[in-house]
Amino acid sequence: MLGFLLSAYQLPQASNFAAEVDRIFIFIYWFSIVCFVIIVGAVVIWTHRYGRRKRPEQLTPYIEGHTPTEIGVSVFLFVVTMVMFAWGWKEYSHMRTPPANALQINVIASKWKWKFQYTNGHVQERQLVLPAGQPIRLNMTSDDVIHSFFVPNFRVKQDVLPKMYTTLWFIPTLTGEHDIFCAEYCGTGHSAMLGKVVVMEPAAYETWQRQWELQQAADLMTAAQAVAAGAPAPVGLSSLAEQGKTLFAAKGCIACHSVDGNPGTGPTLKGIFGREEEFIDGSKLVVDENYIRESLNEPNKRIVKGFVPMMPTFQGQLSSEEMNALMAYLQALK
Numbered sequence: 001m002l003g004f005l006l007s008a009y010q011l012p013q014a015s016n017f018a019a020e021v022d023r024i025f026i027f028i029y030w031f032s033i034v035c036f037v038i039i040v041g042a043v044v045i046w047t048h049r050y051g052r053r054k055r056p057e058q059l060t061p062y063i064e065g066h067t068p069t070e071i072g073v074s075v076f077l078f079v080v081t082m083v084m085f086a087w088g089w090k091e092y093s094h095m096r097t098p099p100a101n102a103l104q105i106n107v108i109a110s111k112w113k114w115k116f117q118y119t120n121g122h123v124q125e126r127q128l129v130l131p132a133g134q135p136i137r138l139n140m141t142s143d144d145v146i147h148s149f150f151v152p153n154f155r156v157k158q159d160v161l162p163k164m165y166t167t168l169w170f171i172p173t174l175t176g177e178h179d180i181f182c183a184e185y186c187g188t189g190h191s192a193m194l195g196k197v198v199v200m201e202p203a204a205y206e207t208w209q210r211q212w213e214l215q216q217a218a219d220l221m222t223a224a225q226a227v228a229a230g231a232p233a234p235v236g237l238s239s240l241a242e243q244g245k246t247l248f249a250a251k252g253c254i255a256c257h258s259v260d261g262n263p264g265t266g267p268t269l270k271g272i273f274g275r276e277e278e279f280i281d282g283s284k285l286v287v288d289e290n291y292i293r294e295s296l297n298e299p300n301k302r303i304v305k306g307f308v309p310m311m312p313t314f315q316g317q318l319s320s321e322e323m324n325a326l327m328a329y330l331q332a333l334k
């Protein structure tokens with residue numbers, strides 16, 4: 001009985017957040033039930049007790065309010081709602097602040113599938129493989145409409161939006177398979193926009209990634225033999241940051257932005273992530289994925305102090321995968 005009362009959804013607690021989210025939920029849930037029973041009970045009892053009598057001489061006496069009770073109830077309810085707020089806010093803040101050592105994985109949502117892009121270049125559809133016990137930061141964006149990444153066993157859910165990045169972090173604690181749902185109605189295929197998180201022991205996860213890398217190397221060798229026999233050269237089987245570096249040159253970014261700290265026509269991109277930029281209007285901002293994305297799409301929206309607006313827009317010229325690769329390259333420019 002107690003187990004039933006204390007486990008919110010009878011779902012496994014598979015992340016570092018699950019137990020605390022459940023505790024807050026259970027507290028609010030049972031407090032609401034107790035209040036409901038008391039209020040409805042009082043209404044029923046007093047309706048019966050002070051209801052209109054059959055004979056008119058049995059008039060119900062006029063009842064004055066009771067100030068201490070009114071103040072007491074108000075203060076009590078105020079304190080309890082503040083406890084709910086403070087407790088919820090504390091855990092919410094915890095859930096919004098990814099640790100610096102988190103393993104970053106990009107999530108690209110589209111109608112109607114989830115795509116996962118690892119920093120080694122590995123791309124998986126519908127299946128997110130993770131090492132247990134390691135903080136994970138998901139950097140998420142959508143290719144079309146609003147989706148929402150929801151893993152009930154982890155008690156995490158976050159909208160995934162077009163034209164911007166949202167993030168989610170957690171530590172998977174339970175090995176095995178956990179369902180991924182889309183929690184935002186996104187069209188006829190919404191209910192089938194499913195996936196699995198597969199949580200492995202860290203050693204098994206490493207083996208899984210190495211096997212993929214070995215397979216890529218083997219494919220490259222096969223391709224190289226084919227090239228020697230006259231076939232076209234294979235396309236990049238390289239890490240995300242390497243793909244980004246190639247793009248950085250191919251798209252001409254390198255013409256204006258140095259990567260060694262020297263100013264060019266535009267600001268240097270060495271150490272760009274996490275740097276505080278000051279703009280010509282005096283505003284400041286700490287550089288993150290959303291700012292880089294904005295700079296690519298609307299380069300003249302914010303001009304860094306000391307520079308002039310002359311960067312062309314890259315709106316519509318980069319896929320989500322390519323933009324993530326550029327981000328990975330820029331993050332590596334420490």
Ligand code: CUA
Nearest residue numbers: 147182184186
């Ligand atoms: Cu994607 Cu609903």
